[in-house]
Amino acid sequence: MIDAVLIDELKTLVEPGKVLTDADSLNTYGKDWTRQFAPAPAAIVFPKSIEEVQAVVRWANQHKVALVPSGGRTGLSAAAVAAHGEVVVAFDYMNRILAFDEVDRSVTCQPGVVTEQLQNFAEEKRLYYPVDFASAGSSQIGGNIGTNAGGIKVIRYGMTRNWVAGLKVITGAGELLELNKGLIKNATGYDLRQLFIGAEGTLGFVVEATMRLERQPKNLTAMVLGLPDFDALMPTLHAFQNRLDLTAFEFFSDRCLDKILARGDIPAPFESHCPFYALLEFEALSEEVANAALELFEHCVEQGWVLDGVISQSEQQLKNLWRLREDISETIAPFTPYKNDISVTVSRVPAFLKELDAIVAANYPDFEVLWYGHIGDGNLHLNILKPDNLSRDEFFARCATVNKWVFETVERYNGSISAEHGVGMTKRDYLGYSRSAAEIACMKAIKAVFDPNGIMNPGKIFV
Ligand code: S2G
Ligand code: ZN
Numbered sequence: 001m002i003d004a005v006l007i008d009e010l011k012t013l014v015e016p017g018k019v020l021t022d023a024d025s026l027n028t029y030g031k032d033w034t035r036q037f038a039p040a041p042a043a044i045v046f047p048k049s050i051e052e053v054q055a056v057v058r059w060a061n062q063h064k065v066a067l068v069p070s071g072g073r074t075g076l077s078a079a080a081v082a083a084h085g086e087v088v089v090a091f092d093y094m095n096r097i098l099a100f101d102e103v104d105r106s107v108t109c110q111p112g113v114v115t116e117q118l119q120n121f122a123e124e125k126r127l128y129y130p131v132d133f134a135s136a137g138s139s140q141i142g143g144n145i146g147t148n149a150g151g152i153k154v155i156r157y158g159m160t161r162n163w164v165a166g167l168k169v170i171t172g173a174g175e176l177l178e179l180n181k182g183l184i185k186n187a188t189g190y191d192l193r194q195l196f197i198g199a200e201g202t203l204g205f206v207v208e209a210t211m212r213l214e215r216q217p218k219n220l221t222a223m224v225l226g227l228p229d230f231d232a233l234m235p236t237l238h239a240f241q242n243r244l245d246l247t248a249f250e251f252f253s254d255r256c257l258d259k260i261l262a263r264g265d266i267p268a269p270f271e272s273h274c275p276f277y278a279l280l281e282f283e284a285l286s287e288e289v290a291n292a293a294l295e296l297f298e299h300c301v302e303q304g305w306v307l308d309g310v311i312s313q314s315e316q317q318l319k320n321l322w323r324l325r326e327d328i329s330e331t332i333a334p335f336t337p338y339k340n341d342i343s344v345t346v347s348r349v350p351a352f353l354k355e356l357d358a359i360v361a362a363n364y365p366d367f368e369v370l371w372y373g374h375i376g377d378g379n380l381h382l383n384i385l386k387p388d389n390l391s392r393d394e395f396f397a398r399c400a401t402v403n404k405w406v407f408e409t410v411e412r413y414n415g416s417i418s419a420e421h422g423v424g425m426t427k428r429d430y431l432g433y434s435r436s437a438a439e440i441a442c443m444k445a446i447k448a449v450f451d452p453n454g455i456m457n458p459g460k461i462f463v
Helices: 004-011 023-029 050-063 115-124 141-147 192-196 230-243 254-261 287-302 315-326 328-335 346-363 392-412 428-433 437-450
Strands: 043-045 067-070 087-090 097-101 106-109 164-171 176-179 204-212 220-227 246-253 276-283 308-311 338-343 368-374 379-385
Touching: 004 043, 004 050, 023 043, 050 067, 050 087, 050 164, 050 204, 067 141, 097 115, 106 115, 106 164, 115 141, 141 204, 164 192, 176 192, 220 230, 220 246, 220 287, 220 315, 230 246, 230 276, 230 287, 230 346, 246 254, 246 315, 254 276, 254 315, 254 328, 254 368, 276 287, 276 315, 287 308, 315 328, 328 368, 328 379, 338 392, 346 368, 346 379, 346 392, 379 392, 392 428, 428 437
Parallel strands: 043 087, 067 087
Antiparallel strands: 097 106, 106 204, 164 176, 164 204, 220 276, 220 308, 246 276, 246 368, 338 379, 368 379
């Protein structure tokens, strides 16, 4: 743990009152949405400029103090948890939009800009920032870049990585790098920008980002379809994908819907109760497209892939249908879920889902397994709710066994043990199921280049 002398020195690097050490602040800023690791930072520092971030990183190098970056604290892999006396660098005061260019369709912003703030800014400019997910109202752009956040529109717009036109970072060595400078084409060697995207702050901290924006989608329309089983998912996806330019294709099981409807504040999509549900979205750019969607619905019903369905007729109904999917995470949080965020290639999803579901059901029939996720891009969220008859520790001990089955199955399917939530500390010990020893060695060599003293978010991704 660093001593008071060093804390006093740290205070000289930022504005007065921007270093906190009180218990509440340490607890609040030393964690993210995960709960497996108790936050135990030494201090929280709130820089307001690139220069202050650089001064803090140089100070940390001088005194070999570990730093942990903190954005919206909505992470799900403990990548922003300071559990070992680190200093947390919180970007809440670096939250300004600095520039906008209509021709480039680009916004330059500080890392503490909240995702929804950027989405709203784009809308004011009659443009669109297309990376969206349930925590967009709290997460920050710097953290989205650090984890290469994905979410619900990846099938059309890709991950955060696709929208970063330029990055300014302070490396672990305290160097300021200005990467790619907003260019579309730039074939001048390694694209170092990409290394920092998804690196969870282990190579350097994002201190400014130039994000690209997209044209606004028109007349977004959603359908929720009731499906009989896992096997119906892919043919339904293919039927719609072959004729419509989908912006989303999500799924959730009946257990997820039951939890949502039990809240009593969101209407059921339709009368019948189905084992699975798909939520798809597209731009109804013309009468022809809207008719095609209805023809596809009828075709899927005839094929037995779909049992029932509803199509949004208004902006409000579109929002209500999306809440059935997007509110799952917050709705099940009180049930202490064991969470996994895995991906396989889309073609292998049905076999993977069925195999994994059978393994868990055979070994823990009393576990309430909830499946939901971004099935259109192969990303599944397996959540298991803690049974009342098990203590938290007993439950998570059993889930460690489930982890093994999950990751062994992911490995056999050449999948990813973390599709969009990052590795952090929760998945660190399982990295080998998705990455080879040679790859991990290369990642560690890259870390040594950018963070020679190992002060940048140590213990995240790998030890
Ligand atoms: C989602 C949110 C976090 C979770 O809902 O798509 O990424 O796993 C998740 O509940
Ligand atoms: Zn997700």
